[in-house]
Amino acid sequence: MKISELLGRRYKEQPADAYMKSHTFLLRGGYMRQVGNGIFSMLPPGKRVAANIERIVREEMDAVGGQEVLFPVVLPAELWRESGRYDSVGSELMRMKDRSGRDLCLGMTHEEAAVHLARTEVSSYSEYPFLIYQIQTKFRDEPRSRAGLVRVREFTMKDAYSFHTSQQDLEACYDRLHAAYERIYRRIGLGSVRSVRSDTGMMGGSAAHEFMYLQEFGEDSIIHCEQCGYQANMEVATSALTNPAVPEGERQLVHTPGVTDIDSLAAFFGIAPTQTIKAAVFAGEGRARPVIVFLRGDRQVNEAKLRRCLGCEVTPFAGEAPGLVLGYVGPYELAADAEILYDRSLAGMANAVCGANREEYHIGGVSVERDIAPRQYVDVAKVEAGDACPHCAASLAVSNGIEVGNIFQLGDKYTKAMGMTYTDKDGKEKTPVMGCYGIGIGRTLSCVIEEHHDDNGPIWPIAIAPWHVHICLLGQLSDSDTQFANNVYQQLCKTWQVLLDDRNVGAGIQFADADLLGAPLRVIISERNLKSGEVELALRDKSEVCRVPMEQAAEEIHRKLTALREAEQ
Numbered sequence: 416m417k418i419s420e421l422l423g424r425r426y427k428e429q430p431a432d433a434y435m436k437s438h439t440f441l442l443r444g445g446y447m448r449q450v451g452n453g454i455f456s457m458l459p460p461g462k463r464v465a466a467n468i469e470r471i472v473r474e475e476m477d478a479v480g481g482q483e484v485l486f487p488v489v490l491p492a493e494l495w496r497e498s499g500r501y502d503s504v505g506s507e508l509m510r511m512k513d514r515s516g517r518d519l520c521l522g523m524t525h526e527e528a529a530v531h532l533a534r535t536e537v538s539s540y541s542e543y544p545f546l547i548y549q550i551q552t553k554f555r556d557e558p559r560s561r562a563g564l565v566r567v568r569e570f571t572m573k574d575a576y577s578f579h580t581s582q583q584d585l586e587a588c589y590d591r592l593h594a595a596y597e598r599i600y601r602r603i604g605l606g607s608v609r610s611v612r613s614d615t616g617m618m619g620g621s622a623a624h625e626f627m628y629l630q631e632f633g634e635d636s637i638i639h640c641e642q643c644g645y646q647a648n649m650e651v652a653t654s655a656l657t658n659p660a661v662p663e664g665e666r667q668l669v670h671t672p673g674v675t676d677i678d679s680l681a682a683f684f685g686i687a688p689t690q691t692i693k694a695a696v697f698a699g700e701g702r703a704r705p706v707i708v709f710l711r712g713d714r715q716v717n718e719a720k721l722r723r724c725l726g727c728e729v730t731p732f733a734g735e736a737p738g739l740v741l742g743y744v745g746p747y748e749l750a751a752d753a754e755i756l757y758d759r760s761l762a763g764m765a766n767a768v769c770g771a772n773r774e775e776y777h778i779g780g781v782s783v784e785r786d787i788a789p790r791q792y793v794d795v796a797k798v799e800a801g802d803a804c805p806h807c808a809a810s811l812a813v814s815n816g817i818e819v820g821n822i823f824q825l826g827d828k829y830t831k832a833m834g835m836t837y838t839d840k841d842g843k844e845k846t847p848v849m850g851c852y853g854i855g856i857g858r859t860l861s862c863v864i865e866e867h868h869d870d871n872g873p874i875w876p877i878a879i880a881p882w883h884v885h886i887c888l889l890g891q892l893s894d895s896d897t898q899f900a901n902n903v904y905q906q907l908c909k910t911w912q913v914l915l916d917d918r919n920v921g922a923g924i925q926f927a928d929a930d931l932l933g934a935p936l937r938v939i940i941s942e943r944n945l946k947s948g949e950v951e952l953a954l955r956d957k958s959e960v961c962r963v964p965m966e967q968a969a970e971e972i973h974r975k976l977t978a979l980r981e982a983e984q
C-alpha cells in the first residue's frame with residue numbers, strides 16, 4: 416500500500432472529548448470516524464487491525480473445534496419472546512416493526528438465534544457436542560457511550576455457543592474455551608488481562624468469567640489477592656469480614672436530632688462507622704413490600720448481589736410504608752411490614768448503634784446476636800480494598816478494568832425455554848445444556864493501544880499491526896534511488912504487509928504519520944543515507960536504530976521482522 420493512495424487523514428490536534436489514549440490515537444491516526452453517538456465507521460488502518468484480531472480469534476476457535484456460522488443482525492421478536500427476553504430486557508434492546516407490522520429487534524447477543532439454528536439441524540445425542548461461532552455486528556442502545564470503541568452502541572463481537580448432553584461435558588468445554596481465550600489475548604499482545612469470576616447477569620446460567628484488561632479508566636472493579644491469586648468482579652467478590660470482640664453494652668434510647676446518616680451518627684456518639692448498623696431500603700420488582708437490608712455502617716450494598724439474592728431487579732425505595740421511618744430505620748423492634756435481609760457484616764457485632772424506628776432517635780448498646788438474632792445472614796455488601804482475602808486472609812486490592820471477553824455456563828436456560836430437545840440413546844427426549852463465549856473486537860483493539868503506545872501513537876504488536884513495515888522516502892531521490900526503493904518495497908510485499916510513504920512531504924510529517932500508524936519497523940530511505948550506501952532501520956518502540964548496507968536492506972528487514980514475530984509467540 417502506498418500512503419498517497421491510503422484513504423483517511425491523520426492530524427496532530429487532540430480530540431476534545433477523548434480522554435483515553437486509544438480513543439485519541441484512533442481518531443488522530445485515521446483508524447475510525449464517528450457517525451453518531453456510539454457509532455463509528457472504520458477506515459482501512461482500523462479495519463486491518465480488526466481483521467488481524469479476528470484472524471487470531473478464528474484460528475483459536477477452530478483449534479478447539481468451533482465451526483463458523485453467521486446469524487442475522489435483525490431478528491424476529493418471536494425468538495426473543497420464546498426465551499422471555501423480549502420483555503425482560505430493557506431499552507438497550509432496539510425494537511422495531513417491519514412494513515407488515517411484525518415485531519423485530521436488533522441482535523445485541525445471539526443466544527436465541529443459536530438455539531433456533533441448532534434445533535433445526537441436530538436431533539440425536541450422537542450429534543453432540545458441537546460448538547458454533549460467528550463474528551458479527553451487534554447493536555445495544557447503550558445510554559452512556561464513551562471512550563471511543565470501549566463503550567459503543569454498534570459493535571463487532573465474536574460470540575460462540577456450545578451444546579452438550581451433560582453438565583460435565585459443558586464444564587470441560589468451558590475450560591477449553593477459557594484456555595483458548597488466554598491464548599488469544601497473549602497472541603494479540605494483551606498481557607494485562609485477568610480472568611475473574613463474574614455475575615451471570617441477564618445471560619443467566621450457573622457460572623461465568625470475565626476477561627478484564629486492567630486500566631485506570633475501566634468501569635468495572637476487580638477484586639484480587641496478590642498472595643493467593645483470588646480474583647473476582649466486584650459484583651460477585653467476597654471477603655473474610657469479621658467484627659472485633661467487644662463487651663456487650665446496655666441498650667439505651669438516645670435523642671439524635673438531625674442525625675440521619677452514618678458519618679453524623681458516628682460523630683454524634685464518638686465511635687467509628689464500624690460500630691454502627693446501616694439500613695438500606697429497596698423496592699424489588701414484583702414485590703409489594705419494601706426490602707430492608709441491614710449491614711455494617713461502613714459498608715455499601717452491592718446491588719448485583721442483592722438482585723441475585725432476591726431474584727429480581729431492585730431500585731432505591733422512594734415511597735412510604737407503615738412503620739418505616741426513613742433515616743431512623745433499625746433492626747431492633749422493627750414494626751414495618753417489609754422483607755428483611757441481614758448482611759453477614761453484622762455477624763458478631765456487639766455494643767453497636769442503630770436507628771430506633773422513631774423520628775430523631777437511635778439506640779446504643781445493641782448486640783446483634785442478643786437483641787436481633789437473625790436466622791440467617793446473606794452476602795450483599797461490596798468488598799473494599801484492604802478486606803481480608805476469603806482464601807488466605809491477605810489484604811485484597813481493587814483495580815479498575817475493561818471487559819474484553821466473557822464466558823458463561825448457561826445450562827438449559829435457553830434450550831428449555833425454546834423447546835430444544837434431542838433423543839438420547841434410550842430414545843427419550845432430553846434438553847441439552849449450553850455455554851456461550853464472547854469477545855469484543857473493538858474493545859480488544861482499543862485495549863491493545865492502551866497497553867502498547869507512547870506519546871506519539873500506537874506501537875502495534877506485529878501479530879495485529881495494520882502494516883508490518885513502514886518505508887519513508889525522504890529528500891530528492893534520483894531515478895536510480897527511487898528504483899532501489901521500489902525494488903525493496905516490491906520484494907518485501909511478497910512476505911510482509913508494507914506501507915510506502917511516497918509523498919513529497921517533509922520528514923516531520925512522514926515521521927508523525929508513521930508514529931500514528933504504528934508499524935513495528937520503520938525503514939528510512941533518504942538522499943543522505945543512500946549517499947553513504949546505507950538504509951536506516953528503526954523499531955517503532957525506539958529501542959533500536961541501525962543502518963545497514965543498501966544491498967543487505969531487504970534481507971535485514973526480513974530478519975528483524977521475523978525476530979519480532981518470534982518474540983511475540
